[in-house]
Amino acid sequence: MAKSPSAGRMGKAAEYLVAASCILATRGELNVSTSMVDDEGVDLVFHRRGTSATLAVQVKARMSDTRVVRDEKVMAQVREQTFRPRENLDMLFAAIDIERGSIVTAWLVPSLTFDSIVSGLTATGHCASWPRRSWRLPTAGTCTA
Helix, strand or coil: CCCCCCHHHHHHHHHHHHHHHHHHHCCCCEEEEECCCCCCCCCEEEEECCCCCEEEEEEEEEECCCHHHHCCEEEEEEECCCCCCCCCEEEEEEEEECCCCEEEEEEEEEHHHHHHHHCCCCCCCCCCCCCEEEEEEECCCCCCC
């Protein structure tokens, strides 16, 4: 799957959209940090005011002008080099409406759950094996693997 030259910009914009939406939706109860270097598969780190708990999130966004999103699914590539499933890491799969600059739908999946679903799958069907894992989600929020 070839990436467009603007894929990095669009992905970063989607991450900021998610971060801003979460801050606004919680009326500032959540704070969000980003990594200067993304070598651990963490795009955003959420922190709730008044607590020490954090949640690391890897954002996988697809834009509304893609066939997959028009088919009401999200498909993402997760690289083995950066994916380390653990308790405090979730995967956020999001469909982004690029005309409105809004999140159409999203699924927050614990990384341990994601890992258990895609482990052992082959390149056939909807999911691909390491080093690139693919997972297609219908809008209902369940895996079609």
